[in-house]
Amino acid sequence: MAALGSVMLRVRSQLGIWRMSGVDPGSTVGELMQRITAEKGVPTEHQQLSKDASHKQPLSPSSSLRAAGLASNGDMLYLKIDADAQVFHSGQESRTSKKIGADGSIMAVSFEEATAENGFRPGMPRLRDIKGTWTLTDFLEMDEQFTYRVKKDKGQNVSEMCTAVTLDGDCLNSFVTYLQQLGWNQERVAFLYGTVEDDKSVTVHAIYEPPQENTPERFQLEDDPRAEQVERLADMLNLKKVGWIFAHPPREESFLFSSQEIMFAALQQLEAADGIEETPFVTVRCHANEEGHGEFDAYQVTLQCMEMVAEGALDENPKNRGSCAVSPTFTAIVEAKAVSSVENQFFLLNVPVKHSTQPRFRRMFPDANRIGTQQSPDLVKDCVTSAGSTAEGLSDFNLLLFLMDFKDMFSWEDDMPRICQAITDPDATLDAGYDLLIRGFAGMELGD
Structure with a gap:
């Protein structure tokens, strides 16, 4: 189990994709580089980390991973390894090569160009640069690591x-009204908070809509200054993040998920x-029917899809x-044929949907991060x-989250846990001091 608050980052380099688990988003890029040196044998002086594959957004070793936008599980960063790094050599043989240009001149070939033509797979080193001697069994086992046979067994879509x-x-x-x-x-995207039952079913009690900038075809989640307090509040209310919901404009009936939504x-x-x-x-998934009313269906992606995304x-x-799309480094086989893309339905598993008419919390305080929505003490x-x-009156997820914005008044360590206990525990009562504090905060007269 990874440490609390740690994440798994993916590092794509000329040698493939590495998954770095247990990374602290508060650590620096330089500390991640040192870990790459320790685990992968690439000296820090030969590393160039960037946020983009073209390396136009290089990362400073002194900057924190969180400041660089690398704070979520699965975030990708790109490592360019200098061609003269020892990891690129087999004995005394260099990874560099030459080619003859159209004018007869001799030119050096870049690593990317050389591996595209001569690598074990596109973007991978040559076999002899990975290991000196190969048997047929070695090769088949190596090749199998990059091959996925995608299938959806009949009757196994639940x-x-x-x-x-x-x-x-x-x-x-x-959610639908908005x-x-x-x-x-x-x-539109929101995260679902609730409980997991003994029968592996999920019950949703609250939703939270993070900051986002969206188009008809894509969603883009922005940095959320409330991310930590949302998780803290959920824990105080005995909830956990159990899912997410996305809504989209009308689509063709067979178009359920985009590749962004699948990933x-x-x-x-x-x-x-x-x-x-x-x-x-x-x-x-939330979508509109012909009358403009919201309809809901639920899914999970397969373990194979999780593995393919992680790798x-x-x-x-x-x-x-x-x-x-399938990365050129990998092979996906569907119905006995290698394919360059896989239809998203292959990755989806249906989950039955039930509806509750007995909410655990009130839903009166305005949601955060909506256009034209204001939150204020008057609304409290x-x-x-x-x-x-x-x-x-306080039994409202969005209202409690709003109170946590005023940390000097409503301490996360002392005050908020007691307020939340008064809400979740039927045998607990709200201390009179908190009652006066809330009423004063909301501008209420003592007799109100």
């Missing part, structure tokens, strides 16, 4: 990792399982959003005065 998901009706209504206000003309679902399951393991983490075998497919007053007690 997930056994998550037996069902129960969705909170108030949460869904709020999408209707947007005219269903852009994607994001896989990364979220990898994070929840802390690796390629079974997890009940669920993906809910960098899949990528987004700009030519066909309904499929994932409306929530409290409309309830039978202060504790009942």
Whole structure:
């Protein structure tokens, strides 16, 4: 199990893709480089780390991984290894080569160009640069590591990792209402918080919409200053992140998931399982019917999809959003044929959906990160005065999250746990001091 708060990063280099588990997002790029040296044998002086494959966004060794936007499981960064690094040599033989140009001149061949033609696989070193002597068994075992036989057995399209998901009706209504206000003309994402039951089913009690900038075809999650407090609040309420939901504009009936949505679902399951393991983490798809009302269905991606994403075998497919492109380094075989892309339906497992009409929390305080939405203490007053007690009025995930913005007033270590206990424990009561504090914060008179 990785340390609390640690993530798994993917590092793509000329030698393939490495998964670096247990990485602290607060550590520096230089510390990650030192780990690459220790684990992969690449000296730091021969490493060039970047956020993009073309290395136009180099990373400074002194900058933190979080500041560089590398704080989530599955985030990719790109390592360019200098050609004269010892890792690129077999004995005294250099990895560099020559070719004759059209004018008869002799030119050096770059590593990328040489491996594209002569490498074990595109982007990989030559076999003799990996190991001096190979047997047929060695080669077949090596080649098999880069080959995926993708199939979906008949009758096996229902997930056994998550037996069902129960969705909170108030949460869904709020989510759909906002999408209707947007005219269903852009994607929208939210994270689901709830509980996992003994039968491996999931019950959703709250949703949180992070900051995002979306288009009709894509979603883009932005840095979230509230990310830590959302997780802290969920823990205080005895909840955990159990899934995510995405909504999209109308599509063809057979177009369920884009490649971006498939890969994001896989990364979220990898994070929840802390690796390629079974997890009940669920993906809910929301879409509009002909009347403009929201409809919901739920899925998981297969363990094979999780593995392919973790190893960098899949990528987004700009030519066909309904499929994932296969990295040239890997081979995907579908129906006995090697393919350059895989239809997304091969990766999907259905999860039964149930609906709850008995919400655990109220849904009155405005959601964060919505266009035109304001959160203020005055709205806290409306929530409290409309309830039978202060504790009942505070029983709202978004309201509690808002209180946590005022950390000097509502300490995360002392005050918020006690307030949350008064909400979650039927035998607990809200201390009179907190009742006065909340009412003062909301600008309420003592007699209100």
